[in-house]
Amino acid sequence: MSDHGMIIIGAGETGARAAAELRSLGWAGRITLIGEEAHAPYERPPLSKQMLQEEDQPSPASILLAEHTAEQRIELRKAYKAVAIDTRNHRITLNDGSSLTYERLLLATGAQPRKLASPQPGSDSPLAWTGVFYLRTYGDAVSLRERLQPRKRIAVIGGGFIGLEVAASARARGCEVTVIEAGPRILMRGVPEAIAGIVAARHQSAGVQFKLGSAIAGMSSSKEEYLIRFGNGDSLACDTIVAGIGAIPETALASESGLAVENGILVDERLATSDPDIFAAGDCCSFPHPLYGGRRIRLESWRNAQDQGTHAAGSMLGAAAAYAAVPWFWSDQYDLTLQVAGLPDAGTTTVHRSLGAKGDLFFHLTAENRLAAASGIGGPGIAKDIRLAEMIIASQAVLDAEVLTQPELKLKALLRS
Amino acid sequence: MAYEGWIAACEEEDIEEEDVIRFDYEDRTFAIYRSAKNEYFATDGYCTHEKFHLADGLVMGNYIECPKHNGRFDYTTGEAKRAPVCQALKTYPLKQESGHIWIRIN
Structure with missing residues (x-):
């Protein structure tokens, strides 16, 4: 084998997770992670919260510890930009004119603020x-x-x-x-x-x-x-x-390389682009979601970035599994936490369940009484129920809407039935 | 009765099957678990990734999942099982007697 390796363009949450997962799945060859920023991959959620609030300027919260990156032989190219992909020769060109060849390529280019x-x-x-x-x-x-x-x-x-x-x-x-x-x-x-x-x-x-x-x-x-x-x-x-x-998916490199783009880099359920050796994951891609009738969606969330990065690593190594994780995100403002699992707009009716002082839950049901989404607001105590709701969404079980409104009925019991 | 070096934490009945509660002692906080097999375990309260209390998380089998970022630990051993957590959770011995649960935190 030549020095062809796995190349990941974009060193955010998705790219970092994919790199780590490729190694843990047993890929022994080169792994190169290319990021435009001068920092090692870091977590973005704190940027709008702790990062702005704390008296002293916090450092970026690293995703991969430096020693792990070295130990796992992940070659991190900081402050580099990929400027072209030659899909026929499996080669990418960087902004300094150098080029690298790939076995498989992952585009984890993220999104830019509108x-x-x-x-x-x-x-x-x-x-x-x-x-x-x-x-x-x-x-x-x-x-x-x-x-x-x-x-x-x-x-x-x-x-x-x-x-x-x-x-x-x-x-x-x-x-x-x-x-x-x-x-x-x-x-x-x-x-x-x-x-x-x-x-x-x-x-x-x-x-x-x-x-x-x-x-x-x-x-x-x-x-x-x-x-x-x-x-x-x-x-x-x-x-x-x-x-x-809002944010705009970073698709320029993909479209200049002839890859299909449609509200993001178009990928199939495995996260493969229109070129079978190139994958895309995270904020930059639109994918068909099997839990929502194959509806094509694009998600901008931390969890999706992490999960798709992990999933794409498997697909790059030949796994056939479809990406079917339930969409999930959270937001923290003051002492309020908000969490949404699923796609609320896929529901036709909404029912409310009060958790008393802990907060409020809303269940969004489809016309067939399947759970399309659940959203919660309140204190950290809502998290357990939203997590259970996520599993109920994945189960696609037909539910009794009336039962969902009753706080004494445990969601865990519903999942077991 | 009291045991030297052990602190009364809660009653067995305070925790539902396959669930977790929070226990605070002086300026420290812990999570106390009851497994589906009715065994009891204790760990530090906060996730090792960011300061979120694990008692708000979901217990599934031997795993506790952080309520914020879904990192996972095996609460019986403290082992980190799923990103973003990479650092193990400290565990503490428990003792059960006549429905009471005692924890040793030093």
Whole structure:
């Protein structure tokens, strides 16, 4: 065998997990992990939370310990970018002109924050837009945390998870925070209105201001201040603008290489792309989900990044298994934790179960009374039930909706029946 | 009755079958487990990955799963079983007598 090895482009959660799994599954050849950032793979969830809140700047939380990386002979190429893939010759080119050949290739290129649209007529200068912060990398978090000084006015554009976690962190640092959302409520995507209401109330009691249904008409800057103007004539002055308005899958390398792309790099149920020797996993790929009738989805979550990275390693080594993990994510804001398992929008009815002081659960059922998703909000005590709900979703059992509303009925019992 | 070096933690009945509860003692916190076979075990309370209490996690067989990141430990040995956890959990001896559970934490 030549020096052809397993190459992973993207050294985030997905890439790191895939590298470790390839070795633990017994791949004895080379494993090369290529990342654009200067850091070894690190965990992103703390970037919007601890990383912004703590008094002293935390270091990145490493996923793979340096000694494990060495011991497992994972070659980490930090601060390198793959610029081309020659699929016929199984070769990739890096930004320094060097090239590497692969046996199998994994694209774990992630996603980039969606940027605000270019300045609209009425905005006085592009300067106004250079002051906008986004949050994806450790570097982004380092820059943003410097801006979160007491009494500074922070405008958060976007009432999704990133925006709300940043808002909670900024309040913890003593900033004055306004969340601007174009939609009629926060958390429009994937969270029932009842949960969004609880989250909004918690932010309001913490002193966060909301501007809902507020389309931005323009922005301008004057010395140290930014002015955001709204369609209805209102305006908001602030010191820092943070935008959390979604993410765009990083597909450029894939499409330039002739791979199929459709809301992300298109993969099959094994996570293979349209080239059988190239795989894609994590935020960058769209895949058919067997639990949801093969519906093609793309997930941006920590768990999916981890699980797909692990799964892709098996597929790269020839495993035939379909990726069928139940989608799952969480968000922490103040003392509130929110967890969602499954795809709420695949449900047609929602039933509520109160856990008393521990929190609230919502079950989202399909027309056939199968569990499509469960979402919970409250303290850490909701986690057990959401985890059980995840197993019920995977079982595809037909349920009695009435029974789900009764807190005395244990979900564990339901799973055993 | 009391035992030298042992602390009364809870009653056997306080924990449901295949479940876990939290036990705090002075400034320390622990997780006490009851397996499906009605055996009892104790570990440190917090996950070794991040500070989340394992008593909020789900017990499945001999595993406890962290409520936040789904890392897993074998609570009978403390062994780390699933990423993101890689560091073992400290375990503590328990003693059962007439329905009471005692823990030795030093």
